[in-house]
Structures are given as C-alpha cells and as structure tokens.
Amino acid sequence: MKTITAYKCKQCEHVMYPKHLRCLRCRGREFEEIVPTKGGKLLTYTVVNELPWGIDERGRVLGIVEFDNGIRAMGLINADEIRVGMKLMAGWEPVRVIGGEKTYGLSFKPK
Amino acid sequence: MRPVVVSGVGMIPFERRDEDRLVDMLAMAGLRAMDDAGLGDHPIDAVYVGNMASGLFNHQVSVASALVDRLNLLPAAADRVENGPASGGSAIKNGFLAVASGFCDVVLVVGGEKMREVIGPRATDIVASMTHPQAEYIYGVTLPAMAGMFARLYMEKYGITRKHLALVSIKNQENGILNPYAHIQMKITMEGILTHPQAHINNPVVADPLHLYDCCPVSDGAAAVLLTSLEIAEVLKKPIVQIAGVGQATDTHTLQERADPTDLKAVTQASKKAFSMADLKPEDIDVAELHDAFTILEIAESEQAGFFPKGEGAKAVESGATRIGGELPINPSGGLKARGHPVGATGVAQVVELVWQLRGEAGERQVKDAANGFSLNFGGFGNNVLAFVLRRES
Numbered sequence: 001m002k003t004i005t006a007y008k009c010k011q012c013e014h015v016m017y018p019k020h021l022r023c024l025r026c027r028g029r030e031f032e033e034i035v036p037t038k039g040g041k042l043l044t045y046t047v048v049n050e051l052p053w054g055i056d057e058r059g060r061v062l063g064i065v066e067f068d069n070g071i072r073a074m075g076l077i078n079a080d081e082i083r084v085g086m087k088l089m090a091g092w093e094p095v096r097v098i099g100g101e102k103t104y105g106l107s108f109k110p111k
Numbered sequence: 112m113r114p115v116v117v118s119g120v121g122m123i124p125f126e127r128r129d130e131d132r133l134v135d136m137l138a139m140a141g142l143r144a145m146d147d148a149g150l151g152d153h154p155i156d157a158v159y160v161g162n163m164a165s166g167l168f169n170h171q172v173s174v175a176s177a178l179v180d181r182l183n184l185l186p187a188a189a190d191r192v193e194n195g196p197a198s199g200g201s202a203i204k205n206g207f208l209a210v211a212s213g214f215c216d217v218v219l220v221v222g223g224e225k226m227r228e229v230i231g232p233r234a235t236d237i238v239a240s241m242t243h244p245q246a247e248y249i250y251g252v253t254l255p256a257m258a259g260m261f262a263r264l265y266m267e268k269y270g271i272t273r274k275h276l277a278l279v280s281i282k283n284q285e286n287g288i289l290n291p292y293a294h295i296q297m298k299i300t301m302e303g304i305l306t307h308p309q310a311h312i313n314n315p316v317v318a319d320p321l322h323l324y325d326c327c328p329v330s331d332g333a334a335a336v337l338l339t340s341l342e343i344a345e346v347l348k349k350p351i352v353q354i355a356g357v358g359q360a361t362d363t364h365t366l367q368e369r370a371d372p373t374d375l376k377a378v379t380q381a382s383k384k385a386f387s388m389a390d391l392k393p394e395d396i397d398v399a400e401l402h403d404a405f406t407i408l409e410i411a412e413s414e415q416a417g418f419f420p421k422g423e424g425a426k427a428v429e430s431g432a433t434r435i436g437g438e439l440p441i442n443p444s445g446g447l448k449a450r451g452h453p454v455g456a457t458g459v460a461q462v463v464e465l466v467w468q469l470r471g472e473a474g475e476r477q478v479k480d481a482a483n484g485f486s487l488n489f490g491g492f493g494n495n496v497l498a499f500v501l502r503r504e505s
Contacts, residue, residue: 004246016368018246024368044372046259047319048251052236055251062250064260064367072367074250084263096249103249 002092004106006071007031015070039111040067042086045077054097065090065108075106087111112211115354116344117501118337119148120463125294125332125451133162133169133225136333138181140456141221144335148347155337156215157188161202161222162455163195167237169228178221187219195241196404197490198222199334199458200359200497206338207354216340222459223333234329238454241491243364255326257366257492258405259318265373265407266320268422273320275425277305279406280324282434283442287449289435289476292460294330294451325406330451334460350470354462355391355483356500358384364494378415378487381498385485386417389500393417396500397481398468399439400461402489403446409433412487413441416498435476443468443476458488462499469503 006017011028022029045063061077065088076095077088088108095105121143123136131139137160145155160175171177175189194201199222206220226234235253242248242257265271281301287293304314304324314322344351360380366372386392393416401416403409410424418439419427427433433441444450444464447457465484467473484501 018243018365024363043367044260044264046256046263046321047316048253048256048259049315049319050235050253050255050317051232051251052239052253053230053232054236060251062252062256062260064372074247074252074365074367076250084267096251098249105249 002104003035003090004073006034006036008034017071017073034069034071036067036071036073036090037069039087039089040065042077042082042084042088043072044084045082063108073106075108078107078109113213114341115207115210116339116341117352117354117462117466118339118344118347118349119144119150120336120466121147122292122334122460122463123332124292125330125453125456127227128225128331129227131331133165133171133223134174134177134181136225136331137174137178137221137223140223140333140335141178141182141219144219144337148337148349150217150337150347153217155184155187155217155219157206157209158184158219158221159202159205160191161199161220161459162191163193163198163224164237169225184219194495195490196452196454197458197488197495197497198455199460200488200499201458203336203458203462203499204357204359204497207357210338210340216343218338219335220338220459221333221335222456224453224455225331226329226453227331231329246365253318254492255318255321255405258407259321260366261372261492262320262405262407265411268373269425271410271425273305275410275428276325276406277301278428279403279409280304280448282428283403283446283448286435286443286476287445289474290445290450293445293449294328295445295449299324321405321407327404327447327452330453332451332453332456332460334456334463336459336462336466351504352466352469353502353504354499355502356385356387356389358382358388358498360384360496362494364491366492375411375415375493377493377496378412378489381496382416382487385498385500389502391483391500396439396483396485398443398465398478398484399441400444400464400486401441401446402457402487403442403448404452404489406448408489409441409446412489416485416487435478440478443473443478458497461486461488462501465501469501
C-alpha cells in the first residue's frame with residue numbers, strides 16, 4: 001500500500017514528518033526514510049462543516065494520528081463513532097482534487 | 112537602539128467594502144495616521160505594508176509601490192511584508208527597526224486586506240494555503256479546523272467548556288458595539304448562542320468543537336501607524352506612546368510536530384522577549400489586544416503570554432477580569448471576533464487600539480488610566496507570533 005514517507009534522524013533517532021533538512025531536535029542532516037506502521041491512535045480530531053473551495057461536502061472528519069512507530073500525521077477519519085485515543089488503521093485514498101488531478105493521502109478507519 | 116514613538120494612528124471601519132479597492136483602503140488608513148500625527152508635508156522615509164495575499168484575493172501585487180504612488184509619498188522606500196495573519200505585526204516590527212536603528216526618522220506602516228472580493232469558500236482556501244502543502248493542505252484542512260483540533264485537546268486538558276468560549280465571544284461582541292470601527296455590531300446572549308434548545312440554528316458547527324460564534328468574521332479593512340524618532344515626535348506634539356518592547360518567535364509549521372500541541376511556545380517566547388525589552392512584567396499591563404481569531408485562542412494566549420497561569424485563563428473570563436473595567440481588560444476593541452480580521456490589517460489595528468487606549472482617546476470603551484498596553488499577533492497556527500509592549504510616557 002502506498003503511504004507517506006517520514007524521516008528518522010541518523011544522529012538522534014528523532015522521527016519527523018513532514019520533511020526537514022535539519023533535525024528538529026539535534027540539527028543533524030542525515031535521515032533514514034521510514035514508513036508508518038499500519039496502526040496508530042487518534043490524538044485529536046475535528047468535524048469540518050465549512051470546507052474550502054473544491055471540496056463539495058460537509059462533515060469531513062480530519063484528525064491527527066500517532067502511528068505505533070511514533071510518526072504523527074494528519075489524515076481523513078472514516079468512522080461512525082469517534083473518540084480521542086481510539087485505535088485506527090491507515091489507508092491511502094484520493095483526498096482532494098487539485099488542478100483537476102486527484103491527490104492521494106492518508107485515511108483512517110477503526111481497527 | 113533609539114526610542115520609537117507611535118506618533119500617528121488611523122484606520123478605516125472593518126466591514127465588507129465592495130466599493131473600495133485594496134490600495135484605496137491602504138491609502139485612506141495611511142492618510143488618517145499621517146493627519147492624526149499632524150505630519151503635514153514632512154517627508155516619509157519608508158513605507159511598510161502588511162498584507163498577506165493581495166495576489167490571490169485581489170490579483171494585484173506590489174501594493175506598497177502602488178500605495179506610495181497613490182499618496183504621493185514618492186520617493187519613499189516601499190516594501191510589502193508578508194507573514195500570514197501576522198503580516199501587520201511583521202510590518203510594524205520592520206518599521207520599528209528602521210526607526211530604532213537610525214536608518215529612518217519617519218516611517219508609515221499600513222496593514223490591510225480585502226478578503227471579500229472572493230466568495231467564502233475561496234477565501235477559506237486562500238487562508239488554508241498557509242498550511243503545509245503535503246502534510247495538511249491536501250486534506251482540506253482550514254484554519255478553523257486547525258483551531259478545532261487544538262481546542263479539543265486544550266478543552267479536555269484544562270476543563271474548558273463551550274460556555275467559557277461563549278463568554279469570550281459575548282464579551283468581545285459587547286466591546287465591538289462600543290467600537291465604531293468594528294465589523295460586527297451585535298449583542299449576543301448565552302441563550303442565543305448556547306443554552307437555548309435551538310441555539311445551534313444561530314450558532315452552527317464550523318469545525319467541531321468550534322461554532323460560528325467562536326470564529327472571527329471575514330472582513331475588509333486597513334489600519335496604519337506613523338512611527339517616528341523621539342525628536343520628531345516632540346515636534347508633532349501628540350502624547351508620547353513608545354513601542355517599548357518587540358518580540359517575535361516561530362514554531363513548527365505543523366501542529367502535529369509539537370511535542371505538546373496545546374503548548375503555543377512561540378506565544379510565550381515572543382511575549383517574554385517583548386516584556387524583557389520593555390523591562391515590564393505581565394502584571395504591569397493595563398490593557399491587552401490578543402489574537403482571538405477563535406475564542407479558544409484568547410484564553411490560551413492570555414495564559415501563554417503570562418497574564419494568567421496555565422488553565423486559569425477561562426476562569427479569568429468567567430470572573431469578568433478580562434472585561435472593560437476588570438483587572439486586565441482584553442480586547443476592548445472587540446478583538447478579531449468583533450472588529451474583524453482582514454488578515455494583514457490585524458497586527459496594525461491592535462496597535463492602533465492600544466495607542467487610542469493609552470492616549471485616553473478610546474471613547475466609550477476606554478480602559479481607565481491605561482499606561483501600558485500589550486498586543487499579540489498570531490501567524491499561521493501559532494508558528495510565527497509577534498508581541499508588542501506599548502508605554503505612554505508621562
């Protein structure tokens with residue numbers, strides 16, 4: 001499955017997503033590319049009713065997930081019942097049409 | 112560094128201004144600040160324009176060059192300063208540095224934005240373009256959504272309820288009624304926005320847990336300050352209000368990379384720098400203008416800037432301490448909630464309000480005997496923050 005690429009500092013092992021050219025913790029410049037684990041937990045979320053131009057829907061749920069290997073990332077949350085701390089599984093789906101093209105990103109559903 | 116005085120201030124009412132172009136708005140505000148100072152034909156050395164997105168909202172760039180032409184301030188130096196919703200604060204900082212360093216004697220700083228030239232969802236999208244392009248923007252995140260995710264964590268951690276948020280909104284809209292420059296001139300009640308069984312009709316969810324009345328409106332507007340050296344200020348004969356402290360700090364682009372996403376570190380760091388430079392403490396401040404783009408932010412900033420301990424900001428709102436007449440009036444202007452938030456204008460409008468307050472010219476919303484003021488301009492979602500301490504010289 002396609003997913004995001006995150007970065008682990010070779011000097012201090014701090015995990016970062018998105019990319020930085022210098023480590024947020026030790027300013028190291030060398031990184032190992034890593035991918036998220038399949039599952040993680042929901043740190044926070046919001047149900048968005050007023051979406052920007054180009055997203056013709058209401059009630060889109062966005063959240064920040066912490067994967068089991070420490071990567072944190074935003075994504076779409078597809079769940080009937082949502083609570084902070086719930087376990088989620090990652091997927092990869094079109095999240096927005098930009099310039100006429102489908103852009104893919106992270107989505108999550110309950111484990 | 113030499114002292115920098117705000118010798119003139121001016122703004123135009125924030126509202127939907129379909130008849131005016133952006134540069135007209137900047138020019139009207141700028142002229143009011145020049146006239147307030149009584150500058151006459153004295154030359155202006157430099158102009159800084161705080162503006163976030165004229166290229167996207169209005170299809171016009173180089174608006175600082177257009178402004179000096181419109182006002183015939185030629186051949187003054189002119190730059191547009193862009194720092195998202197803190198563009199106004201950054202423009203003031205640049206003007207401050209120019210005068211403090213001795214590079215300039217007279218600087219005009221104008222902040223302005225014309226957002227209502229595009230429809231609402233377009234404006235939402237333009238504002239959202241300040242988020243991370245790959246890690247945030249593609250998901251359809253908006254600034255209210257960022258604030259919603261932040262609010263959920265903050266409310267849970269500190270036991271803040273929607274009632275506390277509503278109290279901020281009610282206070283700021285009450286203040287806005289006293290401010291002829293405020294976009295929203297409407298009294299609201301707890302019943303109408305929260306406790307009535309049908310309050311959700313008036314106050315629908317924008318980005319849960321934040322509702323309509325937790326969010327600032329989308330406005331057009333401009334505000335301006337004329338900064339001068341102390342020597343020139345003494346000739347101009349306005350009450351001397353100095354920019355005594357300036358602080359700025361940044362934080363990670365995304366919310367998720369902050370070890371504790373409820374800790375707005377850049378607010379604390381910028382505020383500390385400004386207080387330290389002014390040699391004042393939070394308890395010395397008589398009036399504060401905070402960046403309440405969302406009600407939760409007024410509470411969080413009031414704590415992170417050092418006015419209340421963490422977790423006590425909501426209690427201060429509840430006790431009335433932050434109302435006009437309270438121990439520390441916050442946002443007597445109505446704040447972003449009622450005055451409006453034409454993004455590039457906000458940081459400048461906050462300083463304009465402080466100068467009116469410190470001079471005793473704030474009319475019905477005057478904070479009694481205000482001598483020291485504080486403003487906080489919050490860019491991105493807390494990733495670029497400016498703080499100012501203003502002091503009236505006796």
